[in-house]
Amino acid sequence: MRPHYHFTPPRDWMNDPNGLVFYRGQWHLFYQWQPAEASGKWWGHAVSGDLVNWRHLPAALCEDEHGAIWSGSVVVDERDSSGFFNGGEGLVAIFTHQKAEYQAQSLAFSSDGLAWTKFEGNPVLRSENPNFRDPKVFWHEQTQRWTMVLATGDCLSFFTSPNLREWTPASTFGTDTDAPGDVWECPDLFPLAIDGDANRKKWVLLASRLGLDNFEDYEDGERGFGVCATYYFVGDFDGSTFISESDPLPLGGPDDYASVSWSNAPGGRRILIGWMNHWGYAELIPTPGYQGALTLPREVALRTLPEGVRLVQNPLRALETLRDAASSSGPLFLQSDEIVPVNGGSEHCEVLCEMEPEAGGASGLLVRAGDEEATIIGYDTEAQCLFLDRSQAGDSDFSDHFARRYEVPLRLQRGLLRLRVLIDSTSVEVFANGGQARFCALIFPAPGNCGIEIFSEDAGCRVRSLTIYQLKAARFDNPS
Numbered sequence: 001m002r003p004h005y006h007f008t009p010p011r012d013w014m015n016d017p018n019g020l021v022f023y024r025g026q027w028h029l030f031y032q033w034q035p036a037e038a039s040g041k042w043w044g045h046a047v048s049g050d051l052v053n054w055r056h057l058p059a060a061l062c063e064d065e066h067g068a069i070w071s072g073s074v075v076v077d078e079r080d081s082s083g084f085f086n087g088g089e090g091l092v093a094i095f096t097h098q099k100a101e102y103q104a105q106s107l108a109f110s111s112d113g114l115a116w117t118k119f120e121g122n123p124v125l126r127s128e129n130p131n132f133r134d135p136k137v138f139w140h141e142q143t144q145r146w147t148m149v150l151a152t153g154d155c156l157s158f159f160t161s162p163n164l165r166e167w168t169p170a171s172t173f174g175t176d177t178d179a180p181g182d183v184w185e186c187p188d189l190f191p192l193a194i195d196g197d198a199n200r201k202k203w204v205l206l207a208s209r210l211g212l213d214n215f216e217d218y219e220d221g222e223r224g225f226g227v228c229a230t231y232y233f234v235g236d237f238d239g240s241t242f243i244s245e246s247d248p249l250p251l252g253g254p255d256d257y258a259s260v261s262w263s264n265a266p267g268g269r270r271i272l273i274g275w276m277n278h279w280g281y282a283e284l285i286p287t288p289g290y291q292g293a294l295t296l297p298r299e300v301a302l303r304t305l306p307e308g309v310r311l312v313q314n315p316l317r318a319l320e321t322l323r324d325a326a327s328s329s330g331p332l333f334l335q336s337d338e339i340v341p342v343n344g345g346s347e348h349c350e351v352l353c354e355m356e357p358e359a360g361g362a363s364g365l366l367v368r369a370g371d372e373e374a375t376i377i378g379y380d381t382e383a384q385c386l387f388l389d390r391s392q393a394g395d396s397d398f399s400d401h402f403a404r405r406y407e408v409p410l411r412l413q414r415g416l417l418r419l420r421v422l423i424d425s426t427s428v429e430v431f432a433n434g435g436q437a438r439f440c441a442l443i444f445p446a447p448g449n450c451g452i453e454i455f456s457e458d459a460g461c462r463v464r465s466l467t468i469y470q471l472k473a474a475r476f477d478n479p480s
């Protein structure tokens with residue numbers, strides 16, 4: 001039942017991706033790992049040449065006298081500003097040391113990305129604030145200094161440094177929509193070109209919102225993906241202060257938390273990956289042998305849409321190397337309230353579909369369908385939203401918060417809905433209209449339930465084309 005092409009730990013518990021960095025031809029992935037023998041979190045480690053196939057490596061950082069190793073980032077220190085590399089270059093990890101009494105930021109360094117040494121002067125940044133964690137650090141070209149964005153309770157805080165060891169507070173960023181008791185976690189900040197124009201850039205601030213004290217709101221469905229989701233803001237950053245031009249916008253739940261980006265990706269690419277889970281039920285999901293997986297990596301860009309400048313997200317080209325046999329259907333027309341099964345569904349497949357839903361109803365796809373269960377992905381032309389309904393998707397007994405329906409606003413493009421749906425053993429990821437809307441959802445259907453059906457409700461729908469690719473398993477090698 002392990003996912004075939006989503007990253008999972010070799011065994012036991014994982015949560016956030018950490019320390020994402022491209023270095024010397026390899027994509028490094030560190031992650032919050034708590035193997036059975038640990039009393040707190042460590043940094044697990046894996047590397048990849050293509051972000052699809054992975055090699056697990058021994059844990060990079062283990063808990064010590066300062067506490068457990070919580071989330072953080074890695075930078076390439078090209079000019080040895082930290083003084084750790086005798087004038088050469090190397091990698092510096094900036095992470096949270098966590099104990100019941102405090103959270104503080106610490107450093108570790110490595111000249112090859114494989115063997116890590118903790119700095120003897122740890123921690124380098126402390127506070128009385130009980131929520132003071134998840135440093136994301138990057139080099140800010142204009143001001144020629146390191147910038148850190150840190151989750152500090154109900155706001156995000158910025159710090160600057162010449163050498164990664166000494167940090168000076170610069171500003172804080174909060175929003176007036178914050179509900180009491182909610183905290184931010186795992187921020188990230190990066191510039192992106194608008195519509196591919198390198199002369200027009202905006203900064204994207206990512207952060208995950210956690211408010212399990214307010215979980216009833218989530219039950220009522222009043223707060224979108226609930227109070228455990230990654231959001232983003234589009235705005236400006238001058239090296240000290242971030243000014244947002246948008247409300248918090250959802251990145252695509254319900255199961256995408258702590259999404260952050262790779263540093264130093266070649267070609268200025270910005271690639272995100274998140275923890276495919278939700279703190280509301282992460283400890284309860286039925287996945288024997290391991291607990292937690294990551295979302296697919298997605299490449300992001302900024303596009304001008306009628307509603308404003310928005311992030312679009314799409315799966316990486318490299319993922320297409322997993323495509324195997326294909327089968328196609330269409331064009332075809334569905335009358336109102338019709339369900340048409342199509343051939344080619346399986347436990348690990350990719351569906352590409354172009355459809356024109358008629359006004360006044362909803363149409364879309366049922367995936368992982370069996371006699372009694374299915375995950376519904378559809379477009380509601382009245383509400384102008386894309387929805388994913390997993391209320392009858394399979395096993396949900398483990399939590400009252402799981403069997404739900406989710407919506408995100410989406411406009412059709414001249415009447416057209418383009419869906420790309422990636423199905424794996426325990427998940428479905430949906431990218432709509434070139435990545436303008438996205439869902440990432442865990443599901444636990446019976447293994448034999450692999451049907452794919454097209455449906456229309458209260459109005460008809462024209463299906464221009466539908467292609468299903470079987471997907472091969474990605475390689476996950478263990479340390480030799």
Ligand code: FRU
Pocket residue numbers: 015016032041070071096133134185186257258
């Ligand atoms: C987010 C988070 C982080 C923290 C880590 C601990 O999921 O709560 O804020 O550093 O997980 O594992």
